Amino acid sequence: MNRTLIAILKILAKENKIIGSKEIAKKLKMYGVNLSERTVRYHLKILDEKGLTKVFGKEGRVITEKGRQELETVSTVEKVGFIINKIETLSYLSDFDINSCKGKIIVNLSYIPKSKLKKALKSMENVFNSSLVMSNRILFIEKDDETVIVPDDHVCIGTICSVTLNAILLKHGIPVISRFGGVLEIRDGQPYRFNALISYDGTSLDPLEIFIRGKMTDVSGAIKNGYGRVLASFREIPTVCLNKVKEIYAIMQDKGFQGILMFGEPNQSLLDIPVGIDRVGIIVVGGLNPIAAVEESGIQTYTSAISTLCDYQAMIDFKELNETVK
Amino acid sequence: MNRTLIAILKILAKENKIIGSKEIAKKLKMYGVNLSERTVRYHLKILDEKGLTKVFGKEGRVITEKGRQELETVSTVEKVGFIINKIETLSYLSDFDINSCKGKIIVNLSYIPKSKLKKALKSMENVFNSSLVMSNRILFIEKDDETVIVPDDHVCIGTICSVTLNAILLKHGIPVISRFGGVLEIRDGQPYRFNALISYDGTSLDPLEIFIRGKMTDVSGAIKNGYGRVLASFREIPTVCLNKVKEIYAIMQDKGFQGILMFGEPNQSLLDIPVGIDRVGIIVVGGLNPIAAVEESGIQTYTSAISTLCDYQAMIDFKELNETVK
Known part of the structure; x- marks a missing residue:
């Protein structure tokens, strides 16, 4: 062909x-x-x-x-360089407006067996109460809709993908350079160093999916006692945009978003990872941390990271979902 | 720190x-x-x-x-770019001489539970009889030696790593550029296309270990009926070296080695993967294909790819090992 x-x-x-x-x-x-x-x-x-x-x-x-x-x-x-292309395409296509909180954001889709849903929600609960997610909103789909097909005896859960940050910044004219997906070691509640890194522009598989499948995370440990390994990514922004990024991030936090674990200094390595000239490194949580916790509890999921666009208004508070299922 | x-x-x-x-x-x-x-x-x-x-x-x-x-x-x-560094370091350190077949070559080490050894050998048998390995020689270690520690109730198996090809060519002054580790789809007994690719210079984890862990291979299928997915890598050589590489590869084949599945044409894409200017693409089998077959049969191994140097003379014919264990 x-x-x-x-x-x-x-x-x-x-x-x-x-x-x-x-x-x-x-x-x-x-x-x-x-x-x-x-x-x-x-x-x-x-x-x-x-x-x-x-x-x-x-x-x-x-x-x-x-x-x-x-x-x-x-x-x-x-497929070569596919992940970086997916990041760039979805960042561009998202039309989410942070001020009105309207429009489409980027989600990761995970399929969980219906019989394990309660247990899965229990494993995710602490993650959604922590700083290791982009937001406490979640998408919950029980039956096929226009964009998502849900297999029999499964439910589909959508977590906000951290590429949404790129999308929001891009709408303000700020280009984010996504460099690595990684496993970030947490010590004493703080980011300590990356244990593994895979470059977004050199892989046809999503790095965070690889780390989950390889059972390399310990998100539960990081939350329980401050020592563990979580999904995170390393990105760069042009130094000239740094203040503007902090401003926009403050608005995001007002609206219930979070996700930036660390800001670096201009032209300086961050957690030992060097940055490009006149750039600042940032460390962003992986949107799949709740799913990593589910897998850690022994439930197998099928996950597609950086998967699709979804209307932000269709997402609900995790607590709300948790109450309903109880 | x-x-x-x-x-x-x-x-x-x-x-x-x-x-x-x-x-x-x-x-x-x-x-x-x-x-x-x-x-x-x-x-x-x-x-x-x-x-x-x-x-x-x-x-x-x-x-x-x-x-x-x-x-x-x-x-x-x-660890960033670690795999390519490992490839380059071991290629340089190997002192294997193809004419005398003496010196150290590069091996992948896998640990297999002793109780599963017979079944594991059975799964590997057909792979070692196929063109999907570098050679039919294997390293078998039952007890700790100077370089390898063998955990209790396990044996250690060393397969010849395909980076050995780089090492042999480097000794002849030919630089091999290792680009991607991948999963190669086989149709009708022939390489058809890559299903997944990870660049060696952008990952801290070995791509082939990732593919095995992710259960993405079907080496047994490829051997049984010519349809399956095997481990392979995409490399490049300078066009000016092409004839010399073919000469040396002929000597290697005389000495019981194999491993190059396809040679490309100068400046032309190979299986849809573009090559650098004045370079030729080659597709080389992954040394871990026998271990992938073991995992496919349901036996979990612990594997370290591109692991260490080992004396070629210490390796034995797979058949010989198979006879002994029987």
Whole structure:
């Protein structure tokens, strides 16, 4: 499968209706592919032969189920550096306004077996009362909706992803450079050092998902007695923006957000991690810390980090959810 | 703990004898730290107070057990980019000569419960008969030796790490650029595409260990019916070396080595992964494929990839080991 064939499949999957070679040729330009209608038809025939597309009407095509499956595990290259791309795309697409608290924010989605929900909520309770989450709001979905499919006997929980911070700052013209996802060791209640780091621009898997799966966290310990290992990320902001970031962060805190564990000094290493020239390092909590605590309690979840956009107003206070389920 | 204190601890740990502040000051230069004897003494006092070092004689110091523990989980920065550093260090330190087959090669160490050894060997058998390993030689250690500590009720198995290829080529003046560790999808017996990639220079954890822990492989499937997911890495060599690499690889094959699954073309993407200017991509098997198969069969191992150097002559044919244990 070459890039052109994949791009055509993507267009058909996205449009989700019958379209002709002329329209496909036009849309292909967005993927950096310049082809004549005639050449598009040639490629469509190849896709037909592979059973990935199928003729509909005279010149129209639709994608087949097999075509969709093919797309799902598509091309590696697109996955290299994928996490940083996901961060940048969702930061841009979020339209959350911190002053009115309206708009879409970025969430991580986790699926938890219904039978384990009570126990899971119990494990998350202390995390939501701590400084290790972005906010005490949570998304709770019991049945499929437009954006989320919930498997049988499961519920879906959405935690606010810390990339939301990037999105809010970006709306104020401040670019945040996301560098590493890591496991942050907490000693005596304070960030002590990173035990593991994975660069966002060199991995196709989300670093925080890797750390949870690898059972490398001890979020419960960090909360219970101040010694443990939590999910966190290392980011940088241009020095010139530092005061503005602190101002906006103060507004965020007013509105019930938190998440920045440490601000560094301009041009100085933070927890031994060097920063770029004229930049300041910041350490931000991982939005998945509650889910890490759930996994620590022996409940297996299926998690997709930096997953999707969700209306902030649809989220509820964790306490409220906890009361309802009780 | 700042860099200076850590550097002093490292020197004391490495020397493993009583040394004075003068000698420490001299050795610190290697770590990029320039200090007077007097200042070194000041730092040593801080370490004494923390219980990390202890006075011996008039001016001498030794590292304490607590000091060693502190070093074990040392400084993050040293872990960022750690895997690529490990690759480069061991490639340089290996003195294996392909013509005489003498010297030290690089191995991955895995610890397997003794009670599961027979089953584990069974799972590895087909992998060692396939093209998915570097060689059919294996290291088998039942009791602690100079370099390896074997936990009770376990045995240690060493598989040849694919970084050995880098080491052999480096001895011939050919630099290999290790870019990604990945999960390679096999279709119809052939490499099809990477399903996941992690860059060696942006992770403190070994990518292949991550993929094994994350249960992302299906080595057994790849061997049984030609469809599966195996560990592999993406590397680059300068185009000017291509013929020489093929020559040396032919010698390696004569001597019972293998491991290069694909050679790319100069300046051309290989399995959709672009290469640097005037470079050729190569795809190399992961030395841990046999261990991935063991994990797939439900046996948990503890594995340390790109772990240590070991005398090639101490390794035995997998078949021989299999016969002995039977």
